[in-house]
Amino acid sequence: MKSPQIKKLLKLTLTVCLITIAFGCKSAKSIIASGEASNQLSAKQVIKQHQENSADFKTMQAKVRIDLIQGQKEQGLTFNFRMEKNKVIWLSAPLGLARMMITPDKVRFYNKQDNQYFDGNYELLSDFVGVDLDFTKVQNILLGQAIYDLKDEPHKVAVNENSYALQPRDQKALIELFYLINPSHFKMDSLQLFQQLKRRMLQVDYASYQEVKNQVLPQNIRIIAQDNSDEVAITMEFKSVSLNNEVRFPFKIPKGYEEIIIK
Structure with a gap:
């Protein structure tokens, strides 16, 4: 891993992989977004609805089809x-x-x-994405929730193509952050994060949602991560989910493997 270009692409791919471990559902039903966004709803009301609709479960297991597109190469696996x-x-x-x-x-x-x-921590990914990435933020993206606590700072809202366009009232100089909230179930339609000076962009689009045991969960997601001219896109189709069953997490790094170290 000596080439800077290879290192950059690996960082990009690792970032996208972490935020795209998503899920689908067995015996789930797709949700038809029939709500209409209203100019009468305040930012506080949108935030309240979004937080109240956070998925509530203990465990989840599923099969997920992930397709990775990088340049002219495309590969996929379940x-x-x-x-x-x-x-x-x-x-x-x-x-x-x-x-x-x-x-x-x-x-x-x-x-x-x-x-x-x-075998590492979130420092590499946080540095690449440009935000303090942690487990909670990754999980929130998977669940269609905002990556930051929306009550931590004032926000403003506007209607944009039948979504609630939510953004911090005072955008940071180095990072611009936007949420598009669905008026039917108040989950995210899109998360958009821009770093203009570093020419970095992260966009997560939620094409559809589904209901599993009264929980609203993403059904189809497309994620795009861009660093200068390098871009990785992932599309996902989520299948065969079950909630709140007993699950195991076997994981042991085999002996003799070479460690990937990125500086």
Whole structure:
């Protein structure tokens, strides 16, 4: 991993992988967004509805189809996904050829095809994305929730193509952040984060949602991460979810593997 270009692309791919470990549903029903955004709703009212509609569950398991597009290359695979809310997110390729597990303290994965592994924290990803990334923010993105606590600072709202366009009243000089909130279920339609000076962009679009045991969860997501001219896009189709069952998170880095170190 000596080439700076390879390092940059690996950072980009790792970032996108972490924020796209998503989920779908078995015996779920798609939600038809029939609500209409109203100019009469204040930013505080939109925030209240968004927070009240946060998904409530203990565990989740699913199969998720993830397609990665990087330049002219496209590849896809169906993974097993498991989550214990606020504690563990786990992803496994068929036959255990690759696994990823993230916790509030660790980011870990290994790849049996390349005999390599990564064992680190969120510092690398936080530096790349340009925000203080942690487990909670990753989890919130997966659940269609805002990455920051919306009550921490004043926001303003406007109607934009039948979504509530929510943004901090005082945008930071280095980072611009926008949320588009759906008027039907008040989950995110889109998260958009821009760093103009560094030419970085992160966009998460929620094409559709579904209802699983009275919980509203993302059904189709597209994520785009851009660093200068380098871009990675991931699309996901979520299937076969079950909630609140007992789940295990087997993870052990095989001996003799080469550690991936990015400086």
